Amino acid sequence: MPNKLMTKIAVLAAIAIIGLLMAVSCATPATPQVVEKVVTQQVEKVVTAVVTKEVEKMVQVTPVPKVSEAESLRRQTLVMNHRGGGIEMSDWYNPFPTARNMQGTYQLMNEALFYLNYETGKIEPWLASEYKYDANYAGVTIKLNPQAYWNDGKPFTADDVIFTINFLVKNPSFRGGALGVWLKDFTKVDANTVHFTFTQSYPRFIIEQIANTTCNPLLIVPQHIWEGKDPKTFNNYDPAKGLPVWTGPYKLSQSTSSQIVYTLDANWWAAKAGIGTLPAVKRVVMLGVLTEQEKAAKLLLNEVDVEPLIQAATFSAISKNNPKLTAWTKESPFAWSDPNPLYAAINTLRAPWNDAEMRWALMYAVDRQKLVNLSFEGHGALANTFYPDYAPYEQLLAKNKDLFDKYPITTYDPKKAIQIIESKGYKKVGDYYQKDGKTLEINMVTDQPQQASYILAMDQAFEQYFKAVGIKLNVRQVPYSVKIQEGLGDNWDMWIDALQNSPFDPVTALLHFHERYYKPLGEQRTGSHDNPSRWKNSEYSALVDQMSKLEPGDPKAEPLWRQAMEILMKEMPYIPIAQQKYPETHNETYWTGWPTKANNYIQPQSWCAPFNRVIQKLKPANP
Amino acid sequence: MGLSVGYVIRRIAMFLVVIWVAATINFIIPRLVPGDPIQTMLAHMAQTERIENAAAITQELRATYGLDAPIQEQYARYILNSFRFDFGLSLNQFPTKVGDLVLRAMPWTIGLLATTTLLSFGLGTLMGALLVWRGTPRWAQVMLTPFTFFAAVPYFLLAVVFLYLFAYVWKILPTGGVATAGAKAEWTLAYVGDVLQHFILPAAAMALAGLGNWMLGIRGMMVTTIGADYLNLAYAKGLTDRRIFFRYALRNAMLPQVTSLVIALGHIVSGAILIEVIFTLPGIGNLLYRSIGFLDYPMIQGITFVLVVSVAFSVLLLDLFYPRLDPRITYTRK
Numbered sequence: 001m002p003n004k005l006m007t008k009i010a011v012l013a014a015i016a017i018i019g020l021l022m023a024v025s026c027a028t029p030a031t032p033q034v035v036e037k038v039v040t041q042q043v044e045k046v047v048t049a050v051v052t053k054e055v056e057k058m059v060q061v062t063p064v065p066k067v068s069e070a071e072s073l074r075r076q077t078l079v080m081n082h083r084g085g086g087i088e089m090s091d092w093y094n095p096f097p098t099a100r101n102m103q104g105t106y107q108l109m110n111e112a113l114f115y116l117n118y119e120t121g122k123i124e125p126w127l128a129s130e131y132k133y134d135a136n137y138a139g140v141t142i143k144l145n146p147q148a149y150w151n152d153g154k155p156f157t158a159d160d161v162i163f164t165i166n167f168l169v170k171n172p173s174f175r176g177g178a179l180g181v182w183l184k185d186f187t188k189v190d191a192n193t194v195h196f197t198f199t200q201s202y203p204r205f206i207i208e209q210i211a212n213t214t215c216n217p218l219l220i221v222p223q224h225i226w227e228g229k230d231p232k233t234f235n236n237y238d239p240a241k242g243l244p245v246w247t248g249p250y251k252l253s254q255s256t257s258s259q260i261v262y263t264l265d266a267n268w269w270a271a272k273a274g275i276g277t278l279p280a281v282k283r284v285v286m287l288g289v290l291t292e293q294e295k296a297a298k299l300l301l302n303e304v305d306v307e308p309l310i311q312a313a314t315f316s317a318i319s320k321n322n323p324k325l326t327a328w329t330k331e332s333p334f335a336w337s338d339p340n341p342l343y344a345a346i347n348t349l350r351a352p353w354n355d356a357e358m359r360w361a362l363m364y365a366v367d368r369q370k371l372v373n374l375s376f377e378g379h380g381a382l383a384n385t386f387y388p389d390y391a392p393y394e395q396l397l398a399k400n401k402d403l404f405d406k407y408p409i410t411t412y413d414p415k416k417a418i419q420i421i422e423s424k425g426y427k428k429v430g431d432y433y434q435k436d437g438k439t440l441e442i443n444m445v446t447d448q449p450q451q452a453s454y455i456l457a458m459d460q461a462f463e464q465y466f467k468a469v470g471i472k473l474n475v476r477q478v479p480y481s482v483k484i485q486e487g488l489g490d491n492w493d494m495w496i497d498a499l500q501n502s503p504f505d506p507v508t509a510l511l512h513f514h515e516r517y518y519k520p521l522g523e524q525r526t527g528s529h530d531n532p533s534r535w536k537n538s539e540y541s542a543l544v545d546q547m548s549k550l551e552p553g554d555p556k557a558e559p560l561w562r563q564a565m566e567i568l569m570k571e572m573p574y575i576p577i578a579q580q581k582y583p584e585t586h587n588e589t590y591w592t593g594w595p596t597k598a599n600n601y602i603q604p605q606s607w608c609a610p611f612n613r614v615i616q617k618l619k620p621a622n623p
Numbered sequence: 624m625g626l627s628v629g630y631v632i633r634r635i636a637m638f639l640v641v642i643w644v645a646a647t648i649n650f651i652i653p654r655l656v657p658g659d660p661i662q663t664m665l666a667h668m669a670q671t672e673r674i675e676n677a678a679a680i681t682q683e684l685r686a687t688y689g690l691d692a693p694i695q696e697q698y699a700r701y702i703l704n705s706f707r708f709d710f711g712l713s714l715n716q717f718p719t720k721v722g723d724l725v726l727r728a729m730p731w732t733i734g735l736l737a738t739t740t741l742l743s744f745g746l747g748t749l750m751g752a753l754l755v756w757r758g759t760p761r762w763a764q765v766m767l768t769p770f771t772f773f774a775a776v777p778y779f780l781l782a783v784v785f786l787y788l789f790a791y792v793w794k795i796l797p798t799g800g801v802a803t804a805g806a807k808a809e810w811t812l813a814y815v816g817d818v819l820q821h822f823i824l825p826a827a828a829m830a831l832a833g834l835g836n837w838m839l840g841i842r843g844m845m846v847t848t849i850g851a852d853y854l855n856l857a858y859a860k861g862l863t864d865r866r867i868f869f870r871y872a873l874r875n876a877m878l879p880q881v882t883s884l885v886i887a888l889g890h891i892v893s894g895a896i897l898i899e900v901i902f903t904l905p906g907i908g909n910l911l912y913r914s915i916g917f918l919d920y921p922m923i924q925g926i927t928f929v930l931v932v933s934v935a936f937s938v939l940l941l942d943l944f945y946p947r948l949d950p951r952i953t954y955t956r957k
Contacts, residue, residue: 077804077805079804086903086905086913088913089716089719091719097717097718172679173679173684177680254808256808257728257905258800258801258802258904258905259800259804259805261805283805285805287800287804287903288903288905289800289903291900291901291903293783294798294902294903297790297791297798298798300791301790303798480916480917481663481918484663485662488662488665
């Protein structure tokens with residue numbers, strides 16, 4: 001008896017375990033395409049049998065493909081992933097008082113006055129129709145598109161613009177609050193025209209403050225919704241009342257911490273006005289996938305249509321298994337160049353790196369082409385300045401090739417590095433050079449390898465190259481936010497980041513090294529990209545000031561640029577490393593018409609505002 | 624009951640002291656760490672736009688976070704707010720309240736971890752006990768033994784293997800998330816079923832990984848119980864094997880297991896960080912993972928505090944219920 005009872009219990013326990021495993025293995029399919037696959041297999045079996053019989057009878061039968069309701073819905077849906085991880089603040093749709101990334105909102109619901117097209121190099125009007133600077137760039141007049149209206153039907157007017165600028169000026173900590181520094185006055189000229197008066201000549205106002213060279217253009221809010229609300233606490237989220245109200249082609253239909261769903265607004269003003277095309281995508285789902293493995297799996301299983309951030313090596317591997325996956329280029333590195341190349345700022349106030357010759361020794365010490373190849377697993381591209389490899393820059397640099405011959409930035413010459421170091425009185429003791437009993441060291445701050453896969457290989461390569469010329473590298477790998485914070489301080493010799501740039505205006509990068517952003521040791525800097533090297537050169541700054549007074553593209557700027565570059569190259573307060581390549585992955589299983597190098601109507605930045613233009617171009621792959 | 628009023632009062636007082644100490648440590652540690660949360664916020668703002676007015680922004684944010692007040696005032700306010708579960712505003716998800724974010728993430732974590740903890744505890748305890756019970760057939764013992772191997776396999780490794788096999792190779796379960804892309808979040812059978820389906824893989828990984836530990840724990844205790852005189856007496860009295868197994872052997876071996884279970888349940892609010900990251904589940908673990916990456920001190924403090932309270936509360940309950948579980952334990956003064 002006891003044995004039987006125990007057998008029963010053991011069997012029950014075993015059944016429970018097996019049940020658990022069966023639940024895992026026998027679960028119903030999760031995705032519509034899996035449903036379709038199973039159904040298709042069954043249908044295929046039946047159809048094959050019937051067709052075989054009928055063919056025997058010499059009767060032709062054409063099987064009608066069946067599409068499930070779920071599959072039909074999927075074919076109208078664009079699934080995109082949030083760049084940089086999880087969805088945050090799913091009930092907060094006020095973009096101003098937060099440093100939060102407003103992805104989804106920017107591309108689908110908000111719209112900009114102007115969009116900056118990196119590929120054409122043009123500022124494209126959207127909610128605004130034109131702008132005209134005053135004499136000497138003392139101000140600007142912006143005309144709004146009179147056909148624009150909010151998605152609740154109310155007209156988009158100058159009152160909305162003035163209202164928005166007003167609260168930005170009053171709240172300097174808001175996103176876009178820095179605008180106030182540049183504005184002496186702003187007035188409504190008429191229902192569709194506004195005028196801004198600057199505190200100083202500012203020919204880059206539109207590109208820097210309105211269209212913005214990063215992907216966060218100035219957003220205008222509807223006065224009739226926001227008036228009387230505290231912009232610091234108003235969450236702008238109440239789907240039952242139709243909030244948020246914006247002008248974009250999509251409305252918010254669901255927002256949770258796991259996904260956000262947007263639905264097409266058939267009444268979108270731009271389509272009615274004929275300046276835009278009503279997107280074929282009826283519904284957009286934004287996911288918050290974090291890990292590289294899950295991103296790859298979702299792309300392979302066609303669960304995601306656009307993935308903004310994946311490593312080139314991953315793309316190379318998965319695109320072999322799913323030929324529907326495409327990127328900017330067909331060949332390595334597959335990716336579009338981000339305008340912000342990777343560079344190492346050298347702290348020019350800490351000895352011995354306060355000596356320009358010693359900074360050049362660092363340049364000569366590293367074979368950066370090899371370092372880039374190693375770091376990016378053969379999919380990288382070397383940067384020879386802080387400029388991206390865009391046509392306007394390539395042309396400018398080619399025209400000034402002699403400057404690069406004079407200052408051979410990309411030359412790998414460890415003997416020259418050693419010669420410089422020894423000329424400064426250093427003697428080699430063991431592996432490293434020493435002077436006055438102190439080892440020649442450089443303290444470097446980078447992201448953690450979890451942040452980006454190239455970090456580990458890059459840090460190791462730097463370590464080996466520096467060691468080969470007797471310099472001891474101490475690396476501190478820290479979380480991204482700590483790295484940014486460290487960068488604002490001065491407790492490092494070398495700090496690696498991406499330099500914020502313009503797609504075509506060479507002045508933007510030069511401005512980062514302006515003495516206006518210089519801080520002595522012990523003082524915190526304020527702008528992450530602004531002069532982390534703490535380098536000061538009045539002649540250089542004066543040249544940059546002169547260039548700043550000219551509109552982007554003015555040929556008078558070129559000789560000034562050359563002089564400024566020569567000063568910078570002689571002093572070398574930074575080391576250029578690599579072009580930042582993001583193989584944004586597009587899945588053509590459901591949608592085609594993605595931007596590529598061959599069809600470069602706009603840059604592929606699905607995490608940025610110009611994606612508004614991409615979504616209008618997408619066509620269903622299975623109409 | 625085995626409890627005296629004095630003991631209960633002392634025990635509750637101790638619970639409150641633990642909470643106060645935890646809150647105080649929570650207050651002190653971030654202030655000892657190099658760096659400044661406001662500078663962290665500024666650093667993030669500086670990533671997206673040029674900051675031309677840092678002094679004004681710093682001043683405004685310091686006032687918003689109450690960091691401009693004297694330290695003793697900050698401390699008093701912090702302690703008071705902690706007891707009200709008000710941890711202020713998140714830095715990363717500014718200006719959302721930490722409490723709101725924790726409350727929103729909590730159901731996903733508790734739903735997953737409470738289920739898997741209880742499931743693996745129930746199955747593991749029963750299977751571990753059967754492993755050494757003299758009445759268990761040999762073949763059953765052989766079959767059960769391999770499950771103890773899971774004690775050595777980390778849950779996140781099982782998760783990755785499951786993900787590969789069930790989601791990618793066989794394509795029978797979803798890769799992650801809590802529901803199918805675009806599914807409407809509402810209380811319908813279809814949506815609940817969809818959510819449950821998304822939880823099968825993480826739950827199976829967690830439950831199987833936990834199973835081995837529970838099996839090994841009870842197995843050790845059962846070995847010491849099996850030779851006890853009271854079992855021989857029970858056999859001699861002719862009691863059924865089932866009754867002896869459940870009422871005499873298992874019950875006496877259970878106490879350390881129950882202690883571990885209650886502590887494990889106390890820990891569930893901290894989330895299973897890696898499982899939530901691997902499967903993109905919007906629970907506390909995921910929230911904590913991202914908060915650490917951002918140095919979101921108020922969020923880290925909030926989650927840590929909730930964790931301390933839940934563990935301390937679990938231990939309090941355990942102490943109060945011990946006499947019920949085992950009549951030999953008493954806290955009354957003789």
